[in-house]
Amino acid sequence: MEKNKNRRNLMNAVIAFVAIILGYIAVYYMMEGNILSRQMTSLxxxxxxxxxxxxxxxxxxxxxxxxxxxxxxxxxxxxxxxxxxxxxxxxxxxxxxxxxxxxxxxxxxxxxxxxxxxxxxxxxxxxxxxxxxxxxxxxxxxxxxxxxxxxxxxxxxxxxxxxxxxxxxxxxxxxxxxxxxxxxxxxxxxxxxxxxxxxxxxxxxxxxxxxxxxxxxxxxxxxxxxxxxxxxxxxxxxxxxxxxxxxxxxxxxxxxxxxxxxxxxxxTILLTYLPEKFREFGDYRMLTYALALILIMILNSGEMKEKLKGIIRKIVPFEKIKAKKLQKGEH
Known part of the structure; x- marks a missing residue:
């Protein structure tokens, strides 16, 4: 049991390390390869x-x-x-x-x-x-x-x-x-x-x-x-x-x-990017930013999260998939 736990922890650490390296390379490549706009690169x-x-x-x-x-x-x-x-x-x-x-x-x-x-x-x-x-x-x-x-x-x-x-x-x-x-x-x-x-x-x-x-x-x-x-x-x-x-x-x-x-x-990523993106709206920039903040707050509320989870469960039946995997494991 302890051996399996250590192996799982090691695997998680390796996956996290690989994800960190790939994340760094991906963003660096997008910056240096001019894939991102100049505005985004400066941000x-x-x-x-x-x-x-x-x-x-x-x-x-x-x-x-x-x-x-x-x-x-x-x-x-x-x-x-x-x-x-x-x-x-x-x-x-x-x-x-x-x-x-x-x-x-x-x-x-x-x-x-x-x-x-x-x-x-x-x-x-x-x-x-x-x-x-x-x-x-x-x-x-x-x-x-x-x-x-x-x-x-x-x-x-x-x-x-x-x-x-x-x-x-x-x-x-x-x-x-x-x-x-x-x-x-x-x-x-x-x-x-x-x-x-x-x-x-x-x-x-x-x-x-x-x-x-x-x-x-x-x-x-x-x-x-x-x-x-x-x-x-x-x-x-x-x-x-x-x-x-x-x-x-x-x-x-x-x-x-x-x-x-x-x-x-x-x-942090969204709220640092949005004010710069909304500059093109001129006088309406702060109004647009405020509406975006309100939308994020609504989506982040506990009730809305549960509703979204319910919709996702209907689209992707995770419980049925998990049950099928367990049945295969038993066989």
Whole structure:
């Protein structure tokens, strides 16, 4: 039994690895072979960075069940700290400088995640959302006043070290981290905190510790996303990280399904692509985008999902197919 389980796990790992490689090759070929439009090709890096942001926020919002609007702040910390390092680093090879900058961005964001998480995570619901939103605005205000960050003028001449490959690698790492955390012992403890805070505390689960753990991991990957953003677009402005950015990331997670990582990824791709696609509608762009959001929300509702499943079962009789396979197995 154990042997079969190990074999199945190994097979799943191999299939996942092959799918990751094929996914990378397919998108790379479409970009380089001019199969995708110029507009879509330019959107690929932004989609990848948004996926990292959305999946990492799903750890806080979906797994932990806390409403946070501070993700743009952590992204800003990662972006500026990594960019300051690479613009000041002299004598280091570009590859090494970029790797160090990525981890500086992630670690700095995680450090701020711990510092803010200890007092802030004692709050819940709307109060937590308001305080984390205030954190984002405080970070933006500090960046505006510092000369090392370029102030309101922003930071420019950042080396363009990031590319599709780097974004893809860290996108996959973020997804793997989120999935493995959810399946781990720590993930189950975090889920118990989400389901019943009082019961988890009564059972001896260190609630504050696990809340800070989830918050810090999410902040780390937001910092990585910020570093990738800085070294993709080479110019940073404080307005790139305002409260609208935090709300956009939250929308990706909510519309994708709280804690549903595949749904979050699909929602992120659609909601990053649609605003650009709808630019051709001019003044009607925001109206069209709003209608698309409403449609996604309707399709993502539990009742609609059940109706769609019922329709699919009528078209494709899965139960009959499964029964036939079982009968063949018995023979």
């Amino acid at each position: 690929i890096p932004r989609i990848g960075i948004n996926i990292i942001l959305a999946v990492s926020l799903s750890i806080t919002v979906g797994l932990l069940g806390e409403l946070s609007l501070g993700h743009a702040g952590f992204m800003a910390i990662g972006a500026y700290s990594s960019a300051i390092f690479t613009t000041q680093a002299v004598g280091l090879p570009g590859f090494l400088s970029f790797i160090i900058a990525l981890f500086i961005g992630g670690i700095m964001a995680a450090l701020f995640g711990v510092i803010t998480g200890i007092p802030v995570l004692r709050l819940r619901g709307d109060y937590l959302a308001i305080v984390t939103l205030a954190f984002t605005e405080i970070i933006r205000s500090i960046i505006n006043t510092m000369s090392i960050t370029g102030g309101a003028m922003g930071l420019s001449k950042i080396p363009d070290y990031a590319n599709y490959t780097w974004i893809y690698i860290f996108g996959i790492l973020t997804i793997l981290a989120a999935v493995n955390l959810k399946k781990s012992r720590h993930g189950r403890a975090i889920l118990s905190v989400r389901e019943n805070y009082v019961a988890a505390e009564a059972m001896g689960i260190p609630v504050t510790k696990f809340k800070i753990l989830a918050f810090t991991i999410a902040a780390f990957f937001a910092g990585i996303a910020g570093a990738l953003y800085a070294h993709t677009y080479t110019v940073l402005r404080p307005n790139n990280f305002d409260y609208n950015k935090s709300i956009d990331i939250l929308i990706f997670v909510v519309l994708g399904g709280m804690g549903n990582i595949p749904g979050t990824i699909v929602a």
